[in-house]
Amino acid sequence: EVQLLESGGGLVQPGGSLRLSCAASGFTFNTFAMTWVRQAPGKGLEWVSGISSGAGSIYYADSVKGRFTISRENSKNTLYLQMDSLRVEDTAVYYCAKGDSSTYRRGDRFDPWGQGTLVTVSS
Amino acid sequence: DFQMTQSPSSLSASVGDRVTITCRASQSISTFLNWYQHKPGKAPNLLIYAASSLQSGVPSRFSGSGSGTDFTLTISSLQPEDFATYYCQQSYSTPRTFGPGTRVDI
Numbered sequence: 001e002v003q004l005l006e007s008g009g010g011l012v013q014p015g016g017s018l019r020l021s022c023a024a025s026g027f028t029f030n031t032f033a034m035t036w037v038r039q040a041p042g043k044g045l046e047w048v049s050g051i052s053s054g055a056g057s058i059y060y061a062d063s064v065k066g067r068f069t070i071s072r073e074n075s076k077n078t079l080y081l082q083m084d085s086l087r088v089e090d091t092a093v094y095y096c097a098k099g100d101s102s103t104y105r106r107g108d109r110f111d112p113w114g115q116g117t118l119v120t121v122s123s
Numbered sequence: 124d125f126q127m128t129q130s131p132s133s134l135s136a137s138v139g140d141r142v143t144i145t146c147r148a149s150q151s152i153s154t155f156l157n158w159y160q161h162k163p164g165k166a167p168n169l170l171i172y173a174a175s176s177l178q179s180g181v182p183s184r185f186s187g188s189g190s191g192t193d194f195t196l197t198i199s200s201l202q203p204e205d206f207a208t209y210y211c212q213q214s215y216s217t218p219r220t221f222g223p224g225t226r227v228d229i
Contacts, residue, residue: 035219037167045159045167045210047219059217095166108214109157111169111178 002026002112004096009117016086020117022079022096030054030074033099035110036081038092038119048094049081053102064090086121093118125149125213129222136227142198144225146211151191155215158187158196161224162207170209171196201227 008020022034036048049070050059058070069082079096094117097110126149136142146156154174161167169178171187174194184199198205206229211222 037221044208044224045161045212045221047212047221050217050219061218097167104217106215107155107173109169109172109178110159110167110212113166113168115166 002098004098004112004114006094006096006114006117009094009119011120011122012086013123014086014088014121016121017082017084018086018119020081020083020094020096020119022081022114024077024079024096024098027098029072029077031102033102033104033108034072034079035097035099036070036079036094037097037110037113038090038094039116040089040092043092046092050099050104051079052104057104059104083119086119088121091119091121124218125152125216125220127211127213127220127222129209129211129225131225132223133226133228135229136201137229138201138203140201142201142205142227144196144209144227146189146194146196146222148192148194148213148215152213152215154190155213156187156189156194157212157214158185159210159212159221160205160207161210167210172214198227 005023035050067085071080097113156174158171159167175187208224208226
């Protein structure tokens with residue numbers, strides 16, 4: 001069974017940093033692209049970042065570009081999201097999701113998703 | 124970027140009702156459109172991919188249609204476990220974008 005387990009969320013002050021992890025199991029992690037999506041309180045889903053299986057292709061939403069860094073450690077079956085210069089508007093539940101191929105290709109889909117980890121940015 | 128809109132933003136329905144949610148893209152995305160169901164405190168769940176293909180394990184009462192800019196998610200007979208928020212998402216280009224969601228409640 002494919003499982004994704006996010007961790008690393010918590011309370012951080014504006015301007016601070018946090019690193020999220022997504023531990024994957026049940027599939028060959030190094031052959032699939034991965035994605036981070038977030039949901040702010042009372043809001044909808046927002047795509048944050050994506051990475052190909054070998055990390056050769058990386059994508060970011062404009063809202064986080066230059067502040068967030070996605071990476072993966074295939075030997076540990078783990079996806080990361082390094083979040084720097086955090087803002088109040090980054091407060092959200094962050095989900096990781098598995099892609100359906102090694103690349104971020106047209107027509108791909110996110111399945112399954114993890115349960116999410118809450119990040120709260122507040123003074 | 125491709126903007127996605129959905130209507131209605133929310134609806135109230137009863138068990139057994141037929142429910143239709145529409146999604147519109149700001150530009151043509153062919154059939155590169157996915158639908159997800161999201162319940163509070165749970166992981167979002169893929170229902171439909173490529174506009175009309177049913178994801179494995181998803182009940183057949185869910186169906187999708189459309190191409191270009193206009194898409195529809197239909198629940199043929201609403202069940203108690205279907206009360207949730209539904210999102211469309213384009214997979215035509217990066218950044219991937221989601222619609223604002225349609226909340227379905229009793």
